[in-house]
Amino acid sequence: MYLILYIESVDFLERIVYLDNSATTKPCKRSVEYINKALTENWGNPSSLHSFGFSAELSMNEAREKIAKKISAETNEIIFTGSGTEANNTAIMAVSNSRAKKIITSSIEHPSVLETIKKLELNGFEVVRLSCDKSGVIDLDELENEVDENTALVSIMLVNNEVGSVQPIKEAVKIVKSKSAKTLFHCDAVQAFGKMPINVRNLGIDLMSISAHKVHGPKGIGGLYCKKGVNLKPFITGGGQERGLRSGTESTPLIMGFMGAVENLGDINKELGKIKEINEYARECFEKDDNIFINSPENALPFILNISVLGYKSETLLHFLENENIFVSSGSACAKGEQSYVLKALGLDKPRSDSALRLSFSRDNTKEDIDLLYSALKKAMGKIRRSDK
Amino acid sequence: MKEIILIKNGELALKGQNRSNFEDILIKNIRRRLKSLGKLNIRKAQSTIYLEPAEEDYDFEEALQRVSLIFGIAGFSRACVCEKSMEDILSKAGVYLKSTMENIKTFKVEAKRADKNFPLTSPEICREMGGKILSYFPHLKVDVHNPDIVVYVEIRDFAAYIRAQQLHGAGGLPVGTAGTASILISGGIDSPVAAWTMAKRGLRLNAIHFASPPYTSARAEMKVKTLLSKVARYSGTINLAIVPFTEIQDQIAEHCPEDYFTLIMRRMMMRISEKIARDSGSLALITGESLGQVASQTLPALVSTDSVVNMPVLRPLIGMDKEEIISISRNIDTFETSILPYEDCCTVFTPKHPKTRPTLELCENAEKGLDIDNLIEKAISETVYTYID
Numbered sequence: 032m033y034l035i036l037y038i039e040s041v042d043f044l045e046r047i048v049y050l051d052n053s054a055t056t057k058p059c060k061r062s063v064e065y066i067n068k069a070l071t072e073n074w075g076n077p078s079s080l081h082s083f084g085f086s087a088e089l090s091m092n093e094a095r096e097k098i099a100k101k102i103s104a105e106t107n108e109i110i111f112t113g114s115g116t117e118a119n120n121t122a123i124m125a126v127s128n129s130r131a132k133k134i135i136t137s138s139i140e141h142p143s144v145l146e147t148i149k150k151l152e153l154n155g156f157e158v159v160r161l162s163c164d165k166s167g168v169i170d171l172d173e174l175e176n177e178v179d180e181n182t183a184l185v186s187i188m189l190v191n192n193e194v195g196s197v198q199p200i201k202e203a204v205k206i207v208k209s210k211s212a213k214t215l216f217h218c219d220a221v222q223a224f225g226k227m228p229i230n231v232r233n234l235g236i237d238l239m240s241i242s243a244h245k246v247h248g249p250k251g252i253g254g255l256y257c258k259k260g261v262n263l264k265p266f267i268t269g270g271g272q273e274r275g276l277r278s279g280t281e282s283t284p285l286i287m288g289f290m291g292a293v294e295n296l297g298d299i300n301k302e303l304g305k306i307k308e309i310n311e312y313a314r315e316c317f318e319k320d321d322n323i324f325i326n327s328p329e330n331a332l333p334f335i336l337n338i339s340v341l342g343y344k345s346e347t348l349l350h351f352l353e354n355e356n357i358f359v360s361s362g363s364a365c366a367k368g369e370q371s372y373v374l375k376a377l378g379l380d381k382p383r384s385d386s387a388l389r390l391s392f393s394r395d396n397t398k399e400d401i402d403l404l405y406s407a408l409k410k411a412m413g414k415i416r417r418s419d420k
Numbered sequence: 421m422k423e424i425i426l427i428k429n430g431e432l433a434l435k436g437q438n439r440s441n442f443e444d445i446l447i448k449n450i451r452r453r454l455k456s457l458g459k460l461n462i463r464k465a466q467s468t469i470y471l472e473p474a475e476e477d478y479d480f481e482e483a484l485q486r487v488s489l490i491f492g493i494a495g496f497s498r499a500c501v502c503e504k505s506m507e508d509i510l511s512k513a514g515v516y517l518k519s520t521m522e523n524i525k526t527f528k529v530e531a532k533r534a535d536k537n538f539p540l541t542s543p544e545i546c547r548e549m550g551g552k553i554l555s556y557f558p559h560l561k562v563d564v565h566n567p568d569i570v571v572y573v574e575i576r577d578f579a580a581y582i583r584a585q586q587l588h589g590a591g592g593l594p595v596g597t598a599g600t601a602s603i604l605i606s607g608g609i610d611s612p613v614a615a616w617t618m619a620k621r622g623l624r625l626n627a628i629h630f631a632s633p634p635y636t637s638a639r640a641e642m643k644v645k646t647l648l649s650k651v652a653r654y655s656g657t658i659n660l661a662i663v664p665f666t667e668i669q670d671q672i673a674e675h676c677p678e679d680y681f682t683l684i685m686r687r688m689m690m691r692i693s694e695k696i697a698r699d700s701g702s703l704a705l706i707t708g709e710s711l712g713q714v715a716s717q718t719l720p721a722l723v724s725t726d727s728v729v730n731m732p733v734l735r736p737l738i739g740m741d742k743e744e745i746i747s748i749s750r751n752i753d754t755f756e757t758s759i760l761p762y763e764d765c766c767t768v769f770t771p772k773h774p775k776t777r778p779t780l781e782l783c784e785n786a787e788k789g790l791d792i793d794n795l796i797e798k799a800i801s802e803t804v805y806t807y808i809d
Contacts, residue, residue, distance in 0.1 A: 346762075346763055351634035415635075
């Protein structure tokens, strides 16, 4: 009830500036159409032996093929999961019984990676969390020093969800595989999929997590790339769907929605160019302002731009902006909570991380959105009291 | 087998001439709280209240759960209804007592014969019942001094009852017997506990919440509503006033010395609360303050906040430690909600070095720059009311 009231307060007839696309994106028309069709017409169980089930299976396999192609994988190397988080859990828990007892990850991973690894740490695994430099990139020498024959898994994200820093995955895989060929390499690519060219063969990784709702698809559907020959253990057991690796009747409507989103992605390099223009325009605007600082590194993926409006708490600014129909994310988890561990790892002090905002773009954004945001920020700075004075 | 709930009211028995008035209010509260479960006959006799479901599939367990939260009930029990004949009582005892008796070792029987026409005397009833129980459950022994369980047989005018388990009631006095008071609720751990504590002494509750958008969010307001709905399980419906407080906080920050921010804010809240409380029929204010917990809760600070109101301010937690308060908040299931990390009106503009020993004179001086009457009038005129069940 409260949520409905809350949404009613947003006037959708007015222009909305949505700059929280790393939280979720607006589902595209094609995605919604496919979901609708899968719910109203082609709603059979893909495991059913009759033709009605077979028809659903065919559609699902078409989706699998298209998604696989997007990352240069083979069709049957994609397993559908309930979310990006579940894909991360599946990949990491696969090593829970391995003889090698060491896991290497970075200190700026998504909680679905960090918390899952922590669970294994409590069960006796040795865990190494690689530090990162000011631009949010891991130290490959540190990785090389840590990897050994006893390393079961290395899990490093492709693009960081708070600041957008891109990790040198290809080089990291090379280092890992040259020191220990058996070690599994998992990559959380939820914030990267559909936003930069990804070629899993070229990267050399074994496992990779992706999610639909970050690329204009529905929530509740993710995928795990699992390289042929990698012996994955099922995380969810049951009727043996998804080659026995993820039981439970496949959510064909959401899978079809995922396919619609992927079909709609278009030329990634072209889109990246457009987003880069918006990002650079925003950086130029903010650099002129003495009070706004850029937290994202220069080489970050342009879809994410983390900034600090010094002296103004993230949460207050966020709520001010929502009244102006502008939607962003606070950089840190929340005002009363812990300082964001990602911004801390980048070496930012508390005033910077307390006032951090994460802007994240999609193909629907324009430079005008940045103008509207910047003038709203200036308005906020004039109206809201600084929390540090 | 037909079951009923027997309610013993606690302190009510002490209330002399007012007793029947108190009982009527208690019965009204019970009726209201159980209304949604279906048809129920309520009967009052010899300081016991009988709740008798009048429907076949009545949710008896839920009714017990709800009764356990109603103030003014010291203890209650579930009982099996029998015909007023020893044969019927003895034959039902075996089935009804089965699950209770299987897990204990010793018991005794007590009998109460309100209907003196019943052919057996109380000791005779005890003897027959005891013998029958021993024959049903051979593992049991009779222990008249320290039994695991006492089985009661009651012969009333209208029926006979068997009961074996006395359950603890919520205690206190029926809500509404002590009048009405208004709780100032922020969303923290203390205020819901204070509200619950005073409802327990028979107060009907109104609530007052101060909201400061954009410093506080819609979620913070929802949190307060959730907390109140948990308190309302005990207290019944609560009338909540949400007072817009942003302008006052901005004005305080602009015109008053920083070390007095919180104190003056509290004084403004008390002034507004008194007016709203009077208008809504409350005779007192309730706060969750605990002596010395924070700067605004030292004795000199309380003197300076109390001095602006002419209404008693009830502070049931004043002598409690945080641990004690947390323990109650866990018991009444408000803790998990209270620790949700949203900014509330008390955490905005916290001074770095708040005054802990303010004098009245200095307080009055500090707020000289404010147009107090106008600010209060405006806040009250924009206050929004909602009912929380």
